[in-house]
Amino acid sequence: MRPSGLEEKLSSAFRVGFDRRDTQRLLAFWEKILASERWTEGPFTEQFESAWQALHGLRSVATASWAGAALAALNYIDVRGETVLCPSNTFMATPLSVAYAGGKVEWVDCNRNDLCLSYEDFVRKAEASRPKAAWVVHIGGHIAFEIEKIADYCRERRIWLLEDCAHAHGAQWRGKRPGAWGDAGIYSFYATKTISTGEGGMLVTRHGAMAESAKGFRNYGKPAHAAPGLNFRMSEFTAALGVVQTQRLDEIAAGKRAYAEEVLDPQHPNRVLFPEGMISGYYKYIVFGKVEPSTGRVYDKPCHRIMGQAADLPNTDWVTANHSCVPIYYGKDHPAA
């Protein structure tokens, strides 16, 4: 017997995280943009940023991609010639952003239980390499279990902490959303993400000066020409989609969570188990070992191996070989659509 009707409401085949009930509202926004003749740098970008800011309680700057926001933050910190700590169990975007910003990556191992940065290895690498900055990646949609200890350590040692929030839309813990522990958080709105604008990114930060710098960085430095960025502007059409999606975010994440807790958890006891009170955005549903049906692994190969670099990261190799993802997609077809 099925525990509820949730199976029908969530799809096992990939679906973009978009609620079809929002289609008419989105089309009305796009009509407005067409009529306004402002297709970029307009009110929808500001509205998307305000909505994201209200949700996170942090200054928010929209960009054309995750990379634009990441490079804006790294440029503000100025990591040229500096060491930046980085997990290897992540997407290549994370270490490549460091390389493009002129920094040197120092690899850090992950934990087996959360697939995210290991505090123990982080401290070891930080003591040895004296980094200027560090990346923590919230793998799979939950928050790195040791984020508080990592953030406290970085604050004491004056290490800039960047959170890669590409998977973490809708996650919450102890009254905070991803991006609130470090100096900045970088979101992706790529097509597969929990909510998407097709392409797009968002920088969140408590530092007003970093936010102002990012606004210049995304626009070839205009107007002050202090930040040597390129074109990472978001179009008004994308921003309007972002406005619609932000309002639906918590509902989409709650729908995935209900499906995970009611349908998947009883079937998969050997899964990532979250600490008390942590709410995952469920970008992925991660189990240890092999499972069918599966969408495969979060990442098939650690970044240091892709880049042909030697590093001793036993937990990273272990998690790569010992996990798989159960399909979990928001696929509601509402009658109002």
Ligand SMILES: Cc1ncc(COP(=O)(O)O)c(C=O)c1O
């Ligand atoms: C952990 C992580 N960081 C960064 C990115 C890059 O985001 P984008 O594809 O929007 O550039 C992704 C994937 O898309 C990711 O999974």
